[in-house]
Amino acid sequence: KMAEFTEPEMKISAEEMASARIPLRYRDYCAHMLVPLNKCRHRTMYMPWKCTDERHAYEECQYHDFMRRSKMLAQIKESKD
Numbered sequence: 001k002m003a004e005f006t007e008p009e010m011k012i013s014a015e016e017m018a019s020a021r022i023p024l025r026y027r028d029y030c031a032h033m034l035v036p037l038n039k040c041r042h043r044t045m046y047m048p049w050k051c052t053d054e055r056h057a058y059e060e061c062q063y064h065d066f067m068r069r070s071k072m073l074a075q076i077k078e079s080k081d
């Protein structure tokens with residue numbers, strides 16, 4: 001039995017990511033949260049105690065995406081057995 005997956009929806013277009021100057025390696029399913037975080041960082045001159053809500057939301061999105069990919073890999077490995 002082959003494992004089936006639904007691809008998450010990209011919430012930001014490639015053009016929007018390019019205009020926000022997001023590096024290619026960060027253009028993932030959480031890129032839509034990186035845009036406001038980077039704007040906040042720029043506005044507050046990257047002060048580490050600023051933009052905590054935006055950073056937390058982005059890091060949480062990254063965690064959930066990692067967990068989704070981990071489950072997907074586990075299901076693929078199970079289906080090969």
